[in-house]
Amino acid sequence: MTTTPSPDQLLVLLEVARSGRFTTAAETLGVNHTTVARNVAALERTLGGRVLVKGTDGWELTALGERAARAAEAVADAVRRLAAGDAAPDPVAGVVRMTATDGFSAYVASPAVARLREQHPDLAVELVTMTRRATSHRSGVDVEVVVGEPQVSRARALRLGEYELGMYGSRAYLERHGVPRSVGDLARHGLVYFVDSMLQVDSLDAPRRLVPGMRDALTSTNVFVHVEATRAGAGLGFLPCFCADRHPDLVRLLSDQVRDRLPYWAVVHPEAWRRPAVTAVVDALRTQVDVMRDVLLGAPVASS
The missing domain is CATH 1.10.10.10 (Winged helix-like DNA-binding domain superfamily/Winged helix DNA-binding domain)
Known part of the structure; x- marks a missing residue:
């Protein structure tokens, strides 16, 4: 044998x-x-x-x-x-599997991968959206983009950058219910945000910490539901600025008092880090975050 x-x-x-x-x-x-x-x-x-x-x-x-x-x-x-054959093969090829939050996936990862594939057409990226802590041992995922500094032992963690969140209301909602002028006023409105019992990222507790009397109005595990529910007038949404500022019908409220900044981190496990395609994807994400720095930190963007 x-x-x-x-x-x-x-x-x-x-x-x-x-x-x-x-x-x-x-x-x-x-x-x-x-x-x-x-x-x-x-x-x-x-x-x-x-x-x-x-x-x-x-x-x-x-x-x-x-x-x-x-x-x-x-x-x-x-x-x-x-x-x-005779041509040197492109090492940035094959499938890279990654997870990231909804907003990051749509507005950061997608353009980063699109540009990378212009140079490396044999690269494919599978992107699963989720908001959770990094796992210590996650087989099958090459890159995890998470919110907050991850506590991992075997994996390599790289800080990508920061983004800002703020409280928003739709213009129509504010016309009907009035514009909050203080944090105390916010507590009289319903909150559009994550489902508290399902929130796995401790650092995302800001609105309930900053406005403790604010009751839930509509909660979801998906940030795009938060944005659309806020636009529809379900309540006031605590939203990533780079998602909310794309919509001219949303107004940011009390930006100097109700705000939070959180970091994005990329977690890459050892077996994945050896692949040139994985390191190329991580580098592309870091470049895209740098390009979008002002937008991620609350500078308005063109509406879509």
Whole structure:
């Protein structure tokens, strides 16, 4: 029996490590779930230990699995060079999977990726929107963009920049209910914001801390729902300025008293950081945040 891992087994492991799911890896590779499981089991027998363990967010690499994944990346790179023939292959290629908040995904990540793909057309980015803390071990996600400084041990954390949030009301709503002139006035209005019981990011508690008497009017896990609900007059919304200032029908209230600034951080796990495509995406995000610095900090933008 050979003691050398099969290249096919290594490539299967690499895809499971990137997706965190046997089923997703199978779809990407064009095989069935059983074939993926059989290749992983065979690789573990050859290497004499577990390469994957079940985590809360999918399959995660063990220490042995990380070594095998590094070998798999070398195999995948060799295949890309072979396919490229005489031309040097573009290392910024393949799929990069990332998570980020709704607003960041739409207004920062999207243009950053669009520009990056102009230079690297073989790059694809899968972007899942969510607002949560960074996970210590998250298999299948290359980059996590989170709000607030992450507490992670194995991953690399990079500060991208800051954004500002403020209290807003629609012009029609303010005509009907009056313009609040003090923080005390705000407490007489309903709040449009995140669902308190589902809020996983402690630093996003600002409106309930700044205006403790303000009651919830409409809550959602999606910031674009906050914006549209505020525009519709459901209440006053505590909104990212770079999202709200795009809409001329929204008016910022008490900007010198009710405001908060929060940082965006990118979290990249070790197995992902070795990929040129991942580092290129992170660099593109940092550049885009720098370009948008004034807008993120509350300078008005053109309406859309």
